[in-house]
Amino acid sequence: MRKLHQKNTVRYFLIVIALLFFLFLSGDFGLVDVQKTAIVMAVGIDREEDAFIVTSQIAVPKASDSGKSSETVQIVSRGKTVADAFEEINAKTGWYPKLVFCRLILLGEKTAQNNVFDALDFFLLDEYISDNCLLATCDGQAKDLLNVKALVDASGSVAIQKILSSHAQRVGTVLPTTLREFSIGYYSESKSAFMPVLKTQPQQDPVDDTSPNPPNGAAPSAATQAQTSAQENGGKNAENKDEEKPIFSAGETALFYAGKRVATLTEEETFAFNAVKNKLRLAAYSVETNEGAYTLSLKRNSPKTVCTLGKNGRVSYQIHVKISAGLLDSANAFSKTEGIDxxxxxxxxxxxxxxxxxxxxxxxxxxSRVSGCDLFGLLETLQKRENKRFESVKTTALENAALTVRVQFQNIR
Incomplete structure (x- = not known):
């Protein structure tokens, strides 16, 4: 009996090994057939009446002498739903869109005016896209922004991801968010969330480079005319050779309530919120005084918030931010005994x-109060600490909240 049991065990073991070997040979190991697959790096979603316009930025392999192995192309598709628009990519190109490498979803202005989850639900249901995908919105159409060839990178999506980095958040200039974080805020009790607003701007303001007129109305010399002509021709050639490319900015932040854009924070307000809710490291902060302008280096911040519900049903919200900072620069020259630490x-x-x-x-x-977007998370805090009274005050908690703000700067020494 024991020998029979041992024989059966060996047979089962061999069957399991055979099955594993078969699965090993039949797997594709995550390899992508670039001849049949459209590797989507970024997606822009615009709305037009009852249709979604989806702009997919796709990586296309291409060999070149410069060493670049790929470039990006934009494919615009349309459908009654986002999924329908993606299916149109296959009908147009023969490529099947693969979203596993998608790192950015950009929502156009009209998309943000409606419930954005009319479009985002598709990405939540798609098991192949990462929920750490970055979210952003813009003024105007998303497809126009993705088509921009920025200064830092020819691919618009790559340039955008650079300015939405965690480093930009640590210095307080940007307030990035992901699909997961935005969805948590949308489905929470407050129905509130945010995402950065992307814009393009020129590298620098136009500079007046006109030459002064000759004195006493005298005509310019032949040498001056020749030099001017050479500069003009050289400038035109340089302009044709290297086209002026814009840069991206994401300092402003859009506030959302119930999936719709309801307000926009300025760059200064974005920095202020970062100082309260996130960790700042080596952030620059400029101020004006009677002695002149100063730029401080914010080494670290220690924010503390206290949310309490009084007996009268009114919420009290206290913000205390302690910041260690030093002098980074001054509009006036430093004396010999002064340092910049x-x-x-x-x-x-x-x-x-x-x-x-x-x-x-x-x-x-x-x-945040006026727009109804609970940016600071008052409702979430009250739901945890005042669960018994929460239902009776949740509709008026943000509107009637009493705010107290205290900011304390201290020398890094």
């Missing part, structure tokens, strides 16, 4: 910074 930072610079940042935090909270 914060050792001789004028008290007026800290006082001006405290006053300015407190005002910007208050402005951010007020914009």
């Amino acid at each position: 914060g050792g001789d930072t004028p008290p007026s610079a800290y006082q001006a910074a405290e006053k300015l940042l407190a005002a910007q935090i208050s402005s951010t909270f007020e914009k």
Whole structure:
């Protein structure tokens, strides 16, 4: 009996090995057939009446002498749903869109005016796309922004991802979000979320480079005319050779309530919110004083928020931000005994910074209150700590909340 059992065990073991070997040989190991697959790097979604216009930025393999192995192309498709629009890519090109490498979803202005989850639900249901995909919106059409060849990279999506990096958030200039984070906010009790607003801007403002007129109305010399002509021709050739390319910015932040864009934070308000809710490291902050302009280096911040519900049903929200900072630069020259490590930072610079940042935090909270977007998470805190009374106050908690802001700058020494 024991021998029979041992024989059966060996047979089962061999069968399992055979099955595993078969699965090993039949697997594709995650390889992508580039001849049949459209590797989607970024998606732009616009709305036009009852249709979705989907712009897919696709990586296309291409050999070249410069060493670049791929380039990107934009394919625009249309459908009653986002899934329908993606299926049109296959009908147009013969490629099947693969979203596993998609790292950016850009929503156009009209898409953000409606419930954005009319479009985003497809990506939540798609098991192949990562929920860490970046989200952003823009003023105008998303397809126009993805078509931009920026200065830092020929691919618009790659250039956008660079400015939405975690480093940009640590210095307070950008407030990035992912599909997962935005969805959590949308499906929470507050129905509130945010995403950065992407814009393009020129590298620099136009410079007046006109030459002065000759004195006493005299005509310019032949040498001057020749030099001017050469400069003009050289400038035209340089302009034709290297076209002026814009850069992206994402300092403004769009606030969403129930999936619709309801307000926009300025760049200063975006920085203020980062100071309250995120960790800042080596962020620059400029202030004006009677002695001149100063730029402080914010080494680290220690924010603390307290949300309480009074007996009268009114919410009290207290914000205390403590920041260690030093002097990074000044509009006036430093004296011999002054350093730029914060050792001789004028008290007026800290006082001006405290006053300015407190005002910007208050402005951010007020914009959140008026729009109905619970940006600071009051409802989430009340739901956890005041669960018994939460239902009776949740509709008026944000509107009637009493705000107290205290900002304290201290020398890094």
